[in-house]
Amino acid sequence: MRPFTPPLAAFGTIDWVVLGAYLATMLVIGVSAAWRESRHKSDTKEFFLGGRSMPTWALAISIVGSSLSAATFIGAPDYSYAGNLSYLILNVGGLIAVFVVGFVFVPRLYNAGTVTIYGYLAQRFGEPARMGVSVAFLLGRMLASGSRLMMVAVPLCMMIYGVENPDAISKRNMVLAIVAVGFVGTFYTVFGGIKTVIWVDVVQFILVVGAAVLTIGLLLHKIPIGPAEIVQVLGDPANTPDGTSKLKLVDLSTDPRRPFTLWAALTGALLLNVAAFGVDHDLAQRFLVAKSPARGALSVIASQFVSIAVVAVFLLIGLLLFIFYKRPDVMGAAAPGYAPAPNMASYQQFMLRELPEVVSGLAITGLFAVAQGSMDSAINAMASSVVADLYQPIRRRSGRPVDPDAPVDAPKWAVAAMGAAMTFFAIGCAYAYDPKERGFLDFALGVMAFAFSGMLAVFLTGLLTRRGNNVSVILALVTGVVAVALMRDTPFQWITELLLGEPKKIAFTWALPIATGLAFVVCVAGRPVVPSVIQVRDMA
Numbered sequence: 001m002r003p004f005t006p007p008l009a010a011f012g013t014i015d016w017v018v019l020g021a022y023l024a025t026m027l028v029i030g031v032s033a034a035w036r037e038s039r040h041k042s043d044t045k046e047f048f049l050g051g052r053s054m055p056t057w058a059l060a061i062s063i064v065g066s067s068l069s070a071a072t073f074i075g076a077p078d079y080s081y082a083g084n085l086s087y088l089i090l091n092v093g094g095l096i097a098v099f100v101v102g103f104v105f106v107p108r109l110y111n112a113g114t115v116t117i118y119g120y121l122a123q124r125f126g127e128p129a130r131m132g133v134s135v136a137f138l139l140g141r142m143l144a145s146g147s148r149l150m151m152v153a154v155p156l157c158m159m160i161y162g163v164e165n166p167d168a169i170s171k172r173n174m175v176l177a178i179v180a181v182g183f184v185g186t187f188y189t190v191f192g193g194i195k196t197v198i199w200v201d202v203v204q205f206i207l208v209v210g211a212a213v214l215t216i217g218l219l220l221h222k223i224p225i226g227p228a229e230i231v232q233v234l235g236d237p238a239n240t241p242d243g244t245s246k247l248k249l250v251d252l253s254t255d256p257r258r259p260f261t262l263w264a265a266l267t268g269a270l271l272l273n274v275a276a277f278g279v280d281h282d283l284a285q286r287f288l289v290a291k292s293p294a295r296g297a298l299s300v301i302a303s304q305f306v307s308i309a310v311v312a313v314f315l316l317i318g319l320l321l322f323i324f325y326k327r328p329d330v331m332g333a334a335a336p337g338y339a340p341a342p343n344m345a346s347y348q349q350f351m352l353r354e355l356p357e358v359v360s361g362l363a364i365t366g367l368f369a370v371a372q373g374s375m376d377s378a379i380n381a382m383a384s385s386v387v388a389d390l391y392q393p394i395r396r397r398s399g400r401p402v403d404p405d406a407p408v409d410a411p412k413w414a415v416a417a418m419g420a421a422m423t424f425f426a427i428g429c430a431y432a433y434d435p436k437e438r439g440f441l442d443f444a445l446g447v448m449a450f451a452f453s454g455m456l457a458v459f460l461t462g463l464l465t466r467r468g469n470n471v472s473v474i475l476a477l478v479t480g481v482v483a484v485a486l487m488r489d490t491p492f493q494w495i496t497e498l499l500l501g502e503p504k505k506i507a508f509t510w511a512l513p514i515a516t517g518l519a520f521v522v523c524v525a526g527r528p529v530v531p532s533v534i535q536v537r538d539m540a
Contacts, residue, residue: 018361022207022368023184029200030188047193047411048115048384050289054195058202059286059299064306065201065369066283066377067276068208073370074155076311077347080318081325084248086260088315091308093269098277098304100270102297105278108463110293115388116381117284121473124462126529127393129473133279133455134389136477138382140451141282145378146425152371153177153430155348159364174430178423185372186419189380190412194289197376204369211366212313214359215350219320222354224334233330234319246319267513273304275452275512279459282381314347321346379422383414449512454480457519465524472526476519483515 045051079087112120118137122130156177157169188196223230234246251261277283277300287296325346328335340349351363387410454477461468461476487510 014357015361015364018358019365019368022365023180025203026184026188026200026372029196030184030191044387044411045115048285048380048388050193050195050198052289052291054198054289054291056290056295056299056302058198059290059296060302060306061205062198062201062377063277063283063286063299063303064310065205065208065373066286067303067307068205068310068370068373072311072314073208073367074345074348076314077318077321078345080246080315081321081346082318084244084246085315085319086248086251088308088311089250089262090260090265090269091304091311092262093265093267093271094273094304094307096266097270097273098301100274101278102301104463105274105284105459106287106297106300107293109278109284110288110290110296115288116281116385117279117288118281118385118389121458121462122393125468125473126470127397128470129458130389131393132470132474132477133458134385136451136455137281137385140448141280141378141382142422142425144448145282145374146422147429148374149178149181149371149422149426150174150429152181152367153426155345155351156181156364156367156371158348159351159360159367171431175427178426178430181368181371181375182419182423182426185375186379186416186423189376189419190415193411194285194380197380198286198289200376201373204373207362207369208366208373209310209313211359211362212310212317214362215317215347215355216313216320218355218359219317219324219350222334223320223323223330224332225330230320230323233323233327246322264510268510271456271513271516272449272452275448275456279452279455280448281385282378285377285381285384317347321350324350375419375422379415379418382418383411386414386418387411450481450484451477452480453484453512453515454478454519456480456516457523460516460520461523467524467526467528469526469529472523475526476523479522480515480519483518484511487511487514 076087109117109120112123114120114122116134118130118134121133153174154169157173160177161169161173188200192200220227225233231247237245252263253261254263287293287300290296290299323330325336325339336354338353340346351360355363391410391414457476457480458468458473461472
């Protein structure tokens, strides 16, 4: 007799009410922001910097909310489900990184008095450097955030329509999900600016974490043993292919193809987090809106501790799912009687089949929140860079300077344009999406590593040395992209064959420090010159 397989948990009426209430709340926030704007005309600085008046705790949560993605929501549980807790060791590099950013980057970039962190580069090297790094940021962020917006449409459609196989999702349904997330996220960001983004991030963070905690509670209820026995089962070395405990935290391997080792945490993860918090304006814009450099630094540092707790929550879900699905000897009569479909995330399978009404609605709402939290932050950051780093410098060079206190229409149009562009890009990704072949998406999702290496090298040159110029900045950006491609992209894997004896991709946590080092050498090779423009200060 075939074991009973519970039906797929397609959305019920209560679930739609929960999701509808969330979307309605986001739209109300946008309308409320528009009403406040009609009463008080803010300028560009107010729109993008919020008067530098945001509380530190909200900034810290907003940073975490913006950095969460479907990779955390779905990928982190899947990693601990199949492996162990070694993913968490990357936070060692993250902890070191936030202190580096807090003490080295934040004071200099905050006190530069510019709308974006790239304004500092205009003061240090000249306007071409600012514009070049801004373009690298815009291209990388559009590809990375746009593809993530598409990726979150897959589990959204699977849960809403009760579809188990990604191949069965119609392109029409994927497009509808993308447009829903894109429209709502753009709507409230257009009217509210950075203040609205930050407060919405706080709400979305509560929803995401709340859904995860409810899932843990449900799993603990379904697993018929207590916490002490659960720890004992997970600690059994026989549970993993390599004969290690599911609770293993530290991987001391020096294999450059393994991304989650202690050495990778102290090299690549360290630099990746310095880049994410210090040179990617998507997250760095948060410390610019703090009340002071010290509070900006504190928000960055505090966010990492919050992030560790959140990642640990999702990894715990994966460990509990391992017992639920792979230890029928422990589950006994409560064993589910089915296994996750091949190549399907374990958490996604659990959400499809096991979550009761209301909880499943909150889980989908959490996915919407993850998608919109990444999107609203990205389009606001991109719009600020378009206006402050490209549009205004071009106007100044053409002899038509922009009044920094002019009405906020240009920033709003920029946000709308970035939101529309990201939505259309995600739709294009949806039509190019093939669940069996995801090479393009893997590149798009990792594209910030290509941009990060050169951008980080430029900022390190500017902050730590007196060398470099506009030409060496541009060459460093190119060097970073080429170096990462040589180590990670398929057409260039001959280089890893020379190094490792076989043509394998080097993990990003190892490729990034090598590429950054090469780009740094190129950037500092440039002779120091006096910037050809007057010191740029976007703020009064």
